[in-house]
Amino acid sequence: MTGTRSDATVTPDDTSPPRSGLRLPGGREIGRRLFTANETWTILALVLIMAFFTVRAPNTFLTTNDLSLMAENTSPLLIMAVGQTFVILTAGIDLSVGSVLVLASVVSDEYFVHNGGGKGGWVIVLIGTVIGVASGAGWGTVQGFLVSKAKIPPLIATLGGFGAALGVSYLITGGQDLGAPPGPLADTIGLGSVAGVSWLIVISFVVTLVFGLILAHTRFGRYSYAIGSNPEAGRRAGVAVDRHLIKVYALAGALSGLAGLISLAFNNGTTLTGHTTDNLTVITGVVLGGASLFGGRGSMLGTFIGIFIPQVLNTGLQIIGLNEYWQQVAIGIVLVCAVYLDQFRRRLRERA
Amino acid sequence: MPEESTPLLEARDLVKRYGQVQALDEANFTAGEGEVTALIGDNGAGKSTLVKSLAGALRPDSGQILISGRPVTMSSPLDARAAGIETVYQDLALAPDLDAAANLHLGREIYWFRPLRILNKPEMRRRAVTAFADLGVELRDVSAPVASLSGGQRQSVAVARAVAYASKIIFMDEPTAALGVLQRERVLDNIRRVRDRGIAVVLISHNMPEVLSVADRVEVLRMGRRVARFRAADATVEQLVGAMTGALTTEEATVRSGNGDSAGENGNGDGKDAA
Structure with missing residues (x-):
């Protein structure tokens, strides 16, 4: 750093290491960034997985039908993953997402059932949605308080929340799934599409x-x-750290609530037992x-791609006819490899 | 000494106890605008506690802090910041995953659309480039994560942040400890430049030659109280070390005998040392 050169401005093809002055990213810099960027590897992994299955099953995998079905199935997970991304960025974790989804769908459907059931209109749907999202947000706020003010580790605070939310859902329903949300929700949102794209996909992508x-x-x-x-x-x-953490957990709860409505629309009713491993799927993504x-x-683009990797793997393995238990094994291995890669890149960057 | 009558920053009889440990024992401290005051003392003398108290990061158990002669209460770093006080902490307090521009503006973001708190990243980057250039800091990319910078560059980011916002006082806790020779010189240059803007710089350092080269005045802390004050121009390393270790005391008596801060203790201390 002798400051003899004065390349204060950039020449994009300047390949010699800069010695002094301010330098904007360019040339090799961009290459290095691309190499160390989180998303690059994720996209690469997804492309490789897709290419593999496309070659193995050219006529069934990667058809439009298959892709949109995958995206529909994934839409509640994607919405929860959006909230989870914020939580994980703050070095926290939210294990409660699947249970909060169930709780919100139960609370909303409870409202729907008492307000015309399947015959309810858009206004009912809107009110029910607000109720569901608000109950998720409320649940998340409590967890945020436990994490930030009571200093309970996020793992434990949200593990407690995970069990309790599911318990409350069972208490409300007596263990029986509620059915028949209003027509606009079940038919238009759940089955309908806009410009050829399912509403579920539109909603989850817009949220993302x-x-x-x-x-x-x-x-x-x-x-x-x-x-x-x-x-x-x-x-x-001067950042109000505690208050921000509460907001982040509240957001994760609210988005789980929204996912509850999506799940309600998609499944035409609550699914009490269907979300016990959602948290792990979402965190994996x-x-x-x-x-x-x-x-x-981390980034939202990364999450968007990451959440589809297990789904693509699942679908692909199914199509090529591998024993379904291999899916779990494969995803486990991929997850561990991904974290190892993250550590590796982190060390690489820190040394640079 | 009319300019000494109302110093920019004055601490009177600060006491801070941690259980059995008396970190500050009626400590006094003075810093004037446009001068570099070095705060020295052996490990555990209470330097960090004193600085944290003055920067609002710690609440002393008792005592008074005055800015331009007016008593102030600083219950949070925000209060200190509002009073124009910035601190460069030893651990730098940077977010390693954020880039230099983001760190520079952390808590003071510039918005492109304020109602939605949408950030104006280009403007923040521009200002960061200017801030670093003003300091003569070498930073090849203000949008690289701070974690990827060298120790000296990280230091520069922290210093630049303090300099960019301090209107009255900057505390620097061991700002050159992690630096190489050239970078150390540059930080000292920065300190002088900041001082020349009329800002009071309080420098905590273990490096005596460095203290004597950059400071205008030196205040010595020992076992939680100020034991000596020097004009840097008149002091020698031996004197400073003597005061730190307790071999030399210039103001114990004055301070012990009540709150006579303005009663010419400066004259007392300086006179003795100059003699």
Whole structure:
């Protein structure tokens, strides 16, 4: 760093290491960034998996029908993964997502059942949705308080929330699934499509896009990264760390609530027993998407891709006729490899 | 000494106890605008506790903090910040996953559309580039994560952040400890430059030659209280070390005998040392 050169501006093809001055990314810099970027590897993995199955089963895999079915199945998971991304970025974890989904769908459907059942209109649907999202947000807020104010580790706070939310759902329903949400929800949202794309897909993709933009371009997103990266730095810079954490867990709860409505529409009723492993699926997707469990790193694009990897793997293995238990094994291995890769890249970057 | 009558920052009889440990024992401290005050002392003398109290990161059990002669209560770093006080902590307090521009603006984001808190990243990057250039800091990419920077560059980011926002006082806790020779010189240059803007710089350091080269005044803390004050120009390393270890005391008596801070203790201390 002798400061003899003065390449203060960039020449994109400048391949010699910069010695002084300010330098914008360019040329080799972009290559390095691409190499170390989380999403690059995730996209690569997804493309490789898809290519493999396309070659093995050219006529069945990767057809439009197959893809949209996959995306529909994944839509509640994707919405929960969006919230989970924020939580994991703050170095937290939310194990309660699947149970909160069930709780919200139960509470909403309870309202629907008492307000015309299948004959309810759009207004009923809207009110029920608000109720579902609000109950999810409320549940998340409580968990956020436990994590930030009571200093209970997120793993435990949300594990408690996971059990309790499911318990409450069973108490409300007596263990019997509720059915028949209003027509507009079950038929239009659940089965209908707009411009050839299922409403479920549209909703989950729009949610992902909106919160992806919030994550990347607003103060809320930046504080999530900052708190996960170094909460003390945030605190000293005047960031209200506790309050932000509460908001993040509330958001995760609210999105789980929304996922509950999506699930209600998709399944034409509640699915009490269907979501016990949603939390693990969602966390797997987020981590595959490049988010670091230590906080501070990850992106919505990564999550979006990551959440589809287990689904693609599932569908693909089914199509080529492998024993379904292999799916679990494969996903487990992929997950561990992804985290190892994350550590490896982290070390690489820290040494650079 | 009319300019000493109302120093920019003054601490009177600060006491801070941690259980059995008396970190600050009626400690006094003074820093004037446009001068570099070095705060020295052996490990455990109470330097960090004193600085944290003055920067609002810690609440002393008793005592008074005055800015321009007016008593202030600083119950959080935000209060200190509002008073124009910035601190460069020893651990730098940076978010390693955020880039330099984001760290520089952490807690003070610039918005493109304020109602929705949408960040104006290009503007923040531009200002970061300017801030680093002002300091003569070498940073090849303000949008690289701070984790990928060298120790010296991280240090520079923390210093640049403090300099960019401090209007009155900057505390620097061992700002050169992790740096190489060249970078160390640059930080010292920065300190002088900041001082020349009329800001009070309080420098905590273990490096005596460095203290004597950059500081205008030196205050020595020992076992939780100020035991000596020097004009850097008149002091020698031996004197500083003597004061730190207790071999030399210039103001114990004055302070012990009540709150006579303005009663010429400066003259007392300086006179003795100069003699």
